[in-house]
Each structure stands twice: as C-alpha cells, then as structure tokens.
Amino acid sequence: GVAIGSLLKETGLVTVDPGFMNTASCTSEITYIDGDAGVLRYRGYPIDQLAKSSSFLEVAYLLVHGELPNAAELGAFVERVERHTHLHENFRNLIGAFPRDAHPMAILSSAVSALPGYYPESVDPFDPARVELATVLLLAKAPTIAAYAHRHSLGQEMIGPEPSLGYVGDFLRMCFADGGEYEPSPSLAEALNLLLVLHADHEQNCSTSTVRIVGSAHANLYASVSAGINALSGPLHGGANEAVLEMLRDIRESDDDVDTFMKRVKNKDKGVRLMGFGHRVYKNYDPRAAIVKSTADRILSELGKRDEMLDIAMRLEEIALSDSYFIERKLYPNVDFYTGLIYKAMGFPTTMFTPLFAVGRMPGWIAQWREMMNDPTTKIGRPRQVYTGHTDRDYVELDAR
Numbered sequence: 027g028v029a030i031g032s033l034l035k036e037t038g039l040v041t042v043d044p045g046f047m048n049t050a051s052c053t054s055e056i057t058y059i060d061g062d063a064g065v066l067r068y069r070g071y072p073i074d075q076l077a078k079s080s081s082f083l084e085v086a087y088l089l090v091h092g093e094l095p096n097a098a099e100l101g102a103f104v105e106r107v108e109r110h111t112h113l114h115e116n117f118r119n120l121i122g123a124f125p126r127d128a129h130p131m132a133i134l135s136s137a138v139s140a141l142p143g144y145y146p147e148s149v150d151p152f153d154p155a156r157v158e159l160a161t162v163l164l165l166a167k168a169p170t171i172a173a174y175a176h177r178h179s180l181g182q183e184m185i186g187p188e189p190s191l192g193y194v195g196d197f198l199r200m201c202f203a204d205g206g207e208y209e210p211s212p213s214l215a216e217a218l219n220l221l222l223v224l225h226a227d228h229e230q231n232c233s234t235s236t237v238r239i240v241g242s243a244h245a246n247l248y249a250s251v252s253a254g255i256n257a258l259s260g261p262l263h264g265g266a267n268e269a270v271l272e273m274l275r276d277i278r279e280s281d282d283d284v285d286t287f288m289k290r291v292k293n294k295d296k297g298v299r300l301m302g303f304g305h306r307v308y309k310n311y312d313p314r315a316a317i318v319k320s321t322a323d324r325i326l327s328e329l330g331k332r333d334e335m336l337d338i339a340m341r342l343e344e345i346a347l348s349d350s351y352f353i354e355r356k357l358y359p360n361v362d363f364y365t366g367l368i369y370k371a372m373g374f375p376t377t378m379f380t381p382l383f384a385v386g387r388m389p390g391w392i393a394q395w396r397e398m399m400n401d402p403t404t405k406i407g408r409p410r411q412v413y414t415g416h417t418d419r420d421y422v423e424l425d426a427r
C-alpha cells in the first residue's frame with residue numbers, strides 16, 4: 027500500500043472509479059465474499075455454519091477479536107455487554123424530544139453520537155482498553171436505543187433493560203412488553219438472533235466504508251459508527267428492507283398484478299427497481315437471502331402469519347430468475363428481499379427494519395474500525411478528483427451580472 031501510494035504521488039497518476047467499482051480502499055482479514063460463487067465467510071467461517079449454530083454476541087466476539095471465544099471468554103464478554111445495556115436517564119428525554127413520526131434511524135444515529143458525551147472515558151481511539159469499553163458500550167446500548175425509539179414512535183413508555191432474558195430476548199421485551207411479565211417466544215428470539223448474525227458484517231459496503239473513512243480522520247468509534255448508521259439509512263443500502271415491504275404492499279394494494287409491475291421494472295418506468303434485488307458484489311444468489319427465505323417460510327407458518335406478501339415476493343423472485351433482464355444483469359435476491367416479511371411478522375413496523383439491520387451490523391462496523399485503527403499503513407481517507415468545471419475566470423461585480 028505504501029509503495030503504491032508513493033508511486034502514484036510521483037507519477038501524478040489519478041484513477042477515476044465512480045462508486046469504487048474496482049478500487050480496494052484497504053486490506054482486511056475480517057470478511058470474505060466470493061460474489062460469483064455466492065460465498066460469505068466471517069473470519070473464515072461459512073455464514074451458513076454460523077447462522078445454524080452461533081449466537082449474535084459470539085459472532086460479534088469473532089468479528090471483533092478474530093477468533094471464536096471459548097466458553098469462559100464468551101461468558102465474560104456476554105456478561106460485560108449485558109451489564110451495560112442500561113441507558114442514562116437523559117436518553118429518555120433526548121429520544122422523547124423527537125417528533126413521534128421521526129424516523130428511528132435518525133434517533134439511533136443521534137443517540138449514538140450522544141454516547142461519548144456520557145462515556146468520555148471510552149473515546150480515546152488509541153487506548154486498547156478504552157476501545158474495548160467503547161465496543162462493549164455500543165453493542166450493549168444499540169438495542170436499548172432502538173427499542174426506546176420504537177416505543178417512542180408508538181407513544182408508549184420506554185422500558186429499560188432486564189438483562190436476565192439475554193441479549194435478543196431482552197431486546198424483544200423492551201420493544202413489545204405490554205406491562206407485566208413478558209416471555210419472548212423462543213422461535214422469535216431464534217429468528218431475530220439469526221437475522222442479526224446474517225447482518226453482522228459485509229466487508230466494504232457503503233456504511234462500513236463510511237465508518238472507516240470517518241475513523242481515518244481519528245474520529246472516535248461512536249462518531250464513526252453514527253456516520254455509518256446514516257449511510258445505512260439510504261434505500262439503496264440498508265433502507266432497502268423497508269423499501270421492499272413498501273413495494274410488496276403497493277403491489278398488493280394496486281390494480282397492477284405482479285407481471286405488470288415487473289414490466290415497469292424492466293422498462294425502467296420512472297426508475298422503478300425491484301427492491302431487494304441486485305448487489306454490487308454478488309452476481310449470484312446472496313447466500314444470506316437463501317437462509318432468510320427458508321426462515322421466512324418457516325417462521326411465518328409457525329406464527330400463523332403466512333402473508334399474501336410472501337407469496338407476492340416468491341412470485342417476483344420466480345419471474346426474475348427466469349427473465350433475461352435479470353439473468354443478463356446477474357440480479358438475484360439480496361439479504362433484504364425477505365427480511366422485512368419476518369420483521370413484520372414479529373410485530374415491527376416498517377420504519378424499524380433498518381434500525382434492526384443497524385443493531386446487527388454493529389459488530390462489523392466496530393471490527394472494521396478497529397482493524398483500520400490498528401493498521402500502520404492507514405492514512406486519512408482523501409479521494410482525488412478530476413476537475414471538470416470552469417477554467418480561470420475573473421470575478422464579476424454584483425451589479426454587472
């Protein structure tokens with residue numbers, strides 16, 4: 027990296043690569059994707075094995091520390107995270123100050139930006155113990171913030187954590203408990219754990235690259251992750267899970283049938299896209315989408331919430347997979363195509379779908395930020411440009427324009 031960097035400086039060579047289609051911004055040991063073969067591995071472990079057997083915090087430990095924890099390491103890590111799930115009382119005021127219909131992603135990024143003000147002892151990006159504390163605090167507090175945002179949007183009292191229910195179970199309780207005791211259904215907790223594991227990292231996507239570039243200026247972990255949350259909110263990125271459900275709802279409620287909708291997509295009618303399809307890196311079935319699809323089928327049937335929209339989604343996929351428009355462009359379902367249906371069956375409103383993605387992506391953002399900060403070849407992110415504006419011209423006084 028250093029040698030190439032100085033060579034480019036000496037020759038004055040600049041490459042233009044919009045959207046970084048062919049430019050690697052870093053080397054990384056965290057996540058491997060083979061987009062042509064549809065392969066995803068975290069630290070070498072195939073995603074389907076982790077999805078089948080691991081807990082979200084176990085995967086978080088793996089991503090951040092590089093190895094699967096043994097029982098004692100996992101126990102200590104989980105205990106530490108669960109000990110910090112409480113939020114300072116002021117966060118009820120901070121979140122409560124937002125309008126009820128404010129998007130929870132705005133609340134999540136704002137509250138994450140506010141965290142270093144409450145935990146100044148954890149902000150130093152170069153002190154390993156403080157970085158570990160910030161790691162634990164972010165993992166611990168993200169679900170609580172998301173749950174508070176959810177309850178605030180419904181005008182319900184924000185209820186604090188009860189760590190004995192476990193990370194995922196307690197998150198469900200903070201979102202859905204309606205006074206009195208709350209026992210999350212094991213299949214719901216299992217499905218949510220799985221979705222969080224599937225979202226935990228995905229190498230240099232838009233939000234992760236944002237986290238890295240903000241961190242490259244030595245901004246602290248919270249500031250960097252907050253920027254990543256904002257990047258994730260875009261409908262071409264994490265916001266796609268919300269957009270998919272809106273698309274399915276529109277199809278169900280409009281006079282258009284599935285075939286007419288697909289014609290509009292292929293004609294690029296008003297730029298309409300089949301949301302939840304296509305990926306910069308996967309030119310094959312997204313391995314996460316395959317796992318989510320079978321989970322959606324199972325969990326919706328189990329909950330007795332098999333939805334007409336699942337049938338619409340499956341029909342869209344069936345058409346797409348045999349249609350030359352999608353085949354030629356190698357467009358397959360991505361992770362977001364089926365997740366929204368599961369979140370909806372769990373009882374989450376569409377606006378909560380992307381915050382759920384953010385809670386899942388937290389370990390990846392943290393691991394990538396830490397890897398970058400520990401890499402001696404890291405330089406501040408500062409892309410070049412090729413200027414195409416006016417050449418030199420003289421200022422014109424206001425009254426002469």
Ligand code: ACO
Pocket residue numbers: 045231261262263264266291298299300301302303304305306307355357360361362
């Ligand atoms: N529906 C219809 N056509 C599509 C779609 C789609 N979902 N995705 C891509 N295309 C078409 C484009 O129109 C383009 O066609 P052209 O060659 O005739 O111009 C071609 O396929 C290539 O598409 P690009 O936009 O150049 O691909 P890019 O890699 O830049 O974009 C992206 C990838 C943003 C994911 C895109 O596929 C998309 O918009 N998908 C829908 C949104 C979505 O699901 N995003 C979630 C991504 S996964 C994640 O963030 C978790």
